[in-house]
Amino acid sequence: YVSTSLLSQVDASTGGKNGVNLEGAKNVLGCFKQPEFVICDPAMLSTLTEEEYYSGLAELIKTALIGNRKLFDLIENNQAGISRRDPGLLSMCISMAVNFKAAVVTEDEKETGLRRILNFGHTYGHAIEMYKSYRHGYAVAAGMELASGFSLSRGMITREEHNRITGLLNSYGLLPGHDIPADQITQLIMKDKKKSGNEVSFVFLNGIGNAVTEKVTVSEAAEFYSQYKPAN
Numbered sequence: 001y002v003s004t005s006l007l008s009q010v011d012a013s014t015g016g017k018n019g020v021n022l023e024g025a026k027n028v029l030g031c032f033k034q035p036e037f038v039i040c041d042p043a044m045l046s047t048l049t050e051e052e053y054y055s056g057l058a059e060l061i062k063t064a065l066i067g068n069r070k071l072f073d074l075i076e077n078n079q080a081g082i083s084r085r086d087p088g089l090l091s092m093c094i095s096m097a098v099n100f101k102a103a104v105v106t107e108d109e110k111e112t113g114l115r116r117i118l119n120f121g122h123t124y125g126h127a128i129e130m131y132k133s134y135r136h137g138y139a140v141a142a143g144m145e146l147a148s149g150f151s152l153s154r155g156m157i158t159r160e161e162h163n164r165i166t167g168l169l170n171s172y173g174l175l176p177g178h179d180i181p182a183d184q185i186t187q188l189i190m191k192d193k194k195k196s197g198n199e200v201s202f203v204f205l206n207g208i209g210n211a212v213t214e215k216v217t218v219s220e221a222a223e224f225y226s227q228y229k230p231a232n
Helices: 006-012 042-047 050-067 069-077 079-083 087-107 114-119 122-132 136-153 159-171 182-190 218-227
Strands: 017-022 025-032 199-205 211-217
Touching: 006 042, 006 050, 006 087, 025 122, 042 087, 050 069, 050 087, 050 114, 050 136, 050 159, 050 199, 050 211, 069 079, 069 087, 069 159, 079 087, 087 114, 114 199, 114 211, 122 136, 122 182, 122 199, 122 218, 136 159, 136 199, 136 218, 182 218, 199 218, 211 218
Parallel strands: none
Antiparallel strands: 017 025, 199 211
16 A cells, blocks of 8 residues: 555555445445555655545544544644644654554454444444535544544543543534434434444543443434534
8 A cells, every 4th residue: 555645644554444335335345455565655645635634634633532642642732733744743643543553453453342443433424424425534523523522421531621622623624514414313323334233333432542332322322413512
């Protein structure tokens, strides 16, 4: 793999998962095939449009939230450098993201356990992506805001942590609107590849830098979406 986008460099190029969409459902067909090598050159990122670059940044933030608090702090405290695509800073961030994902995939290549945490923000994110046709990263960012709110409602993160997360996503312009009707959000979540019966494996935060997966019903996930009110 020669990764030419930030989305690929911090996420898609690592792990060997290859998926395609079918009949409005995300990544329902695919295979696992590890590449012989991966090249991630931050110089390539200067060619990206703003929208494509920030779409990839959302996945970098996701990695920080689920497994590397130091990476979250780095992204939060160096917004000017990240916005101007500083190669040295990006090299550090990309390396931290790749090392984390590689460790997860080494332990659970076929996504039967630990690897599921990489889907943080994606249950709602895929629904938003399908309904609104947003770029993947923007949809996932919106999904992360919702998943963080869901975690807050269960007492798993503090209000301060939730505000830091939503504040960071907002500061990079990653939270578009996505008011999906109640009947539609249920149907979209039903298409989630992590669904089993009437339940879905949902990724929660147990503090910034720590993710856990729990089973929730589709109706519970849909109800939270309909009730959630973004912070102003």
